[in-house]
Amino acid sequence: MTPHVIIYTRRVGRWRPDARARLERAAVELFVEQGFATTTVPQITARAGLTTRTFFRHFADKREVLFAGDEIPDLAARLLADAPATLDPATLIVEGLRTVAETRFEGRRAQILQKRDIVRSDASLCERDLRKRAGLQEAVRAGFLSRGVADLTAALLAEISVTLLYVALDEWLDQDGDRPLFEVVLDTLDALRTTLSSFPPGPQRRPRAGHPQDAIADHTGSARPAGPSNA
Amino acid sequence: MTPHVIIYTRRVGRWRPDARARLERAAVELFVEQGFATTTVPQITARAGLTTRTFFRHFADKREVLFAGDEIPDLAARLLADAPATLDPATLIVEGLRTVAETRFEGRRAQILQKRDIVRSDASLCERDLRKRAGLQEAVRAGFLSRGVADLTAALLAEISVTLLYVALDEWLDQDGDRPLFEVVLDTLDALRTTLSSFPPGPQRRPRAGHPQDAIADHTGSARPAGPSNA
DNA sequence: GTGGCGACGACATGCGGTGTCATCACCGTA
DNA sequence: TACGGTGATGACACCGCATGTCGTCGCCAC
Numbered sequence: 001m002t003p004h005v006i007i008y009t010r011r012v013g014r015w016r017p018d019a020r021a022r023l024e025r026a027a028v029e030l031f032v033e034q035g036f037a038t039t040t041v042p043q044i045t046a047r048a049g050l051t052t053r054t055f056f057r058h059f060a061d062k063r064e065v066l067f068a069g070d071e072i073p074d075l076a077a078r079l080l081a082d083a084p085a086t087l088d089p090a091t092l093i094v095e096g097l098r099t100v101a102e103t104r105f106e107g108r109r110a111q112i113l114q115k116r117d118i119v120r121s122d123a124s125l126c127e128r129d130l131r132k133r134a135g136l137q138e139a140v141r142a143g144f145l146s147r148g149v150a151d152l153t154a155a156l157l158a159e160i161s162v163t164l165l166y167v168a169l170d171e172w173l174d175q176d177g178d179r180p181l182f183e184v185v186l187d188t189l190d191a192l193r194t195t196l197s198s199f200p201p202g203p204q205r206r207p208r209a210g211h212p213q214d215a216i217a218d219h220t221g222s223a224r225p226a227g228p229s230n231a
Numbered sequence: 232m233t234p235h236v237i238i239y240t241r242r243v244g245r246w247r248p249d250a251r252a253r254l255e256r257a258a259v260e261l262f263v264e265q266g267f268a269t270t271t272v273p274q275i276t277a278r279a280g281l282t283t284r285t286f287f288r289h290f291a292d293k294r295e296v297l298f299a300g301d302e303i304p305d306l307a308a309r310l311l312a313d314a315p316a317t318l319d320p321a322t323l324i325v326e327g328l329r330t331v332a333e334t335r336f337e338g339r340r341a342q343i344l345q346k347r348d349i350v351r352s353d354a355s356l357c358e359r360d361l362r363k364r365a366g367l368q369e370a371v372r373a374g375f376l377s378r379g380v381a382d383l384t385a386a387l388l389a390e391i392s393v394t395l396l397y398v399a400l401d402e403w404l405d406q407d408g409d410r411p412l413f414e415v416v417l418d419t420l421d422a423l424r425t426t427l428s429s430f431p432p433g434p435q436r437r438p439r440a441g442h443p444q445d446a447i448a449d450h451t452g453s454a455r456p457a458g459p460s461n462a
Numbered sequence: 463g464t465g466g467c468g469a470c471g472a473c474a475t476g477c478g479g480t481g482t483c484a485t486c487a488c489c490g491t492a
Numbered sequence: 493t494a495c496g497g498t499g500a501t502g503a504c505a506c507c508g509c510a511t512g513t514c515g516t517c518g519c520c521a522c
Contacts, residue, residue, distance in 0.1 A: 014518045015470065040508060051471055056510060090430040123362070130361035131354070152419070155398050156426045163390040171383065188383070189430060195387045196427055199321040199420060245487040246501065271477065282502055287479060 020058045022048040027065040032114070036062075036122040063128045066115060070132070072104055073139035076161075080143025089144060089153075093161050094189070100165065101181040105172075113173055137162045164188050251289045253279040258296040259349070267293075267353040294359045297346060301363070303335055304370035307392075311374025320375060320384075324392050325420070331396065332412040336403075344404050368393045395419050 016022070026047035030039040041062055045055050059065045079096045105112065119125040141158035149157065168185040247253070257278035261270040272293055276286050290296045310327045336343065350356040372389035380388065399416040 014516095019469080041510090042508085052509090053472080053511085054470060057469080060510095062509075088429065089426075094430070126365070127358040127362050130365055131358050134357070134361055152398070152402065152422050153426055155401070156394070156419075156423050159390075159394040159398065160427065163387070163394070167383070167386050167390065170386070188387075190432075191383050192387050193427060193430065193432070195320075195384055196391065196424060198319065199325070199424065201421075201424070245485095250500080272479090273477085283478090284480085284503080285501060288500080291479095293478075 016049065019048070019050055019054060023050065023055055023058055024065055024068070028114075028118070031066075031118050036118060036125060063125055066118065066125065067128055067132060070104070072100060073135045075100065075104070076136060077139045077143050080140065080147065085147070089147075089149060089157050093140075093157060093164075094186075097161065097165060097185050098182045101168075101185060105169070105181050109173065109178075116173060133162055133166060136165075160192070164192065247280065250279070250281055250285060254281065254286055254289055255296055255299075259345075262297075262349050263345075267349060267356060294356055297349065297356065298359055298363060301335070303331060304366045306331065306335070307367060308370045308374050311371065311378065316378070320378075320380060320388050324371075324388065324395075325417075328392070328396055328416050329413045332399075332416060336400070336412050340404065340409075347404060364393055364397060367396075391423070395423065 023044060027039075027044045030043055030047065033039075041052050041055050044065075045052050059068060076096060079099065080092065083092055119129050137158045140161045141154045144154035144157050145151070164185055168181060168188040171188065172179070172181045172184045254275060258270075258275045261274055261278065264270075272283050272286050275296075276283050290299060307327060310330065311323060314323055350360050368389045371392045372385045375385035375388050376382070395416055399412060399419040402419065403410070403412045403415045
């Protein structure tokens with residue numbers, strides 16, 4: 001007894017090839033057509049001519065079909081691990097961002113824009129996207145730690161790296177121009193330097209009396225003053 | 232016919248009071264005892280003397296029991312909305328961080344530490360935590376936009392704000408000392424300024440020939456050179 | 463051949479999360 | 493005292509996500 005009906009024809013092997021790619025295509029199509037939350041895995045697999053079980057053999061969960069494949073954290077880790085020990089962190093980050101921008105983003109703007117729209121439409125996809133950013137950040141941090149950078153500095157370098165990449169990426173996607181992403185990254189770096197320079201320097205530490213807070217109204221109350229609240 | 236058996240006694244009303252608080256306590260206990268992923272909602276509600284359905288009346292999902300209650304984004308939005316228009320962004324951020332640190336974190340270190348341990352033990356909880364951070368970031372960004380700050384600057388100010396808070400928070404939790412969190416925030420700001428000052432200033436723009444990238448080995452290949460990869 | 467391997471189908475199961483209706487203490491009102 | 497509204501909860505049904513397990517069967521090495 002053949003298993004049900006063979007939907008697909010012209011198979012070279014036992015099954016039609018490229019099951020994973022078919023699932024990706026079917027999923028993105030359905031997400032665009034009817035939204036992420038409302039499309040079910042059976043719908044995806046039906047369109048791809050596969051079973052639900054097979055979907056979860058290729059993707060850990062329904063969201064992962066949109067995130068599979070990027071290895072930017074791996075790339076960052078390799079760049080940091082293999083670069084000459086003499087290079088300073090700032091140069092490493094700027095040139096690493098150049099590499100990432102040119103090899104992972106440049107020329108794929110329309111595709112990335114479509115995916116961003118899908119991701120923004122669903123809270124769980126946003127969360128997954130944030131985890132992706134956190135993964136890159138952690139890779140950068142670990143890379144600098146391995147290079148002997150101090151804990152706090154490594155954490156800040158990682159924060160700066162992902163801030164530059166993601167803020168610039170949003171700029172790059174929002175303005176329809178065709179400027180290279182890396183140029184936007186450099187502009188963002190300049191803007192970050194300018195913005196941070198407006199912060200008061202160290203000397204203003206611990207102004208216990210008459211500090212500027214007095215100019216700000218009190219808003220600390222409102223919610224459960226002494227309850228077992230959270231972090 | 233009474234519904235099942237009344238597990239609880241000594242009720243004042245029809246049901247034992249504080250259902251929500253009981254659910255929170257039972258959940259945290261079980262998460263600590265046996266981990267987040269392995270405890271089921273029925274286990275939580277059984278310990279609390281309630282039904283599964285009631286759990287989801289109080290919390291949107293199983294993770295939310297650990298995140299309910301913080302209104303830090305609201306606090307940030309209020310601070311930014313009500314502060315005098317003459318205050319510069321840097322002062323607003325520093326004093327806002329002082330308020331948040333002193334009213335939402337100070338004195339709860341042990342409690343926050345326990346929750347951080349639980350959150351770090353589970354990927355989905357980490358995602359939820361990242362969304363919390365993103366929510367604060369977006370509130371800060373929107374607040375500065377309303378104050379007339381330019382898009383890019385507002386985005387960077389928001390990034391700086393949450394970076395300062397979260398990097399300092401990690402420092403504060405990791406070192407067992409009892410320094411005020413806000414002091415750690417100020418130290419982190421100093422460190423951030425120092426770290427960023429090591430980045431080359433604007434003039435190094437577009438060094439197309441012989442730029443430092445030549446010192447970094449090539450790692451761009453490896454994964455699907457031309458495939459329909461992701462962002 | 464023939465036996466292992468790997469990809470997939472088929473089936474069963476459990477948990478997460480929601481809609482819907484019934485229940486019943488509490489409270490205000492007359 | 494009676495009565496009706498309110499609101500929190502229980503009980504039940506239901507769906508989708510995700511996983512474990514086993515069977516099938518082309519492919520490949522030997």
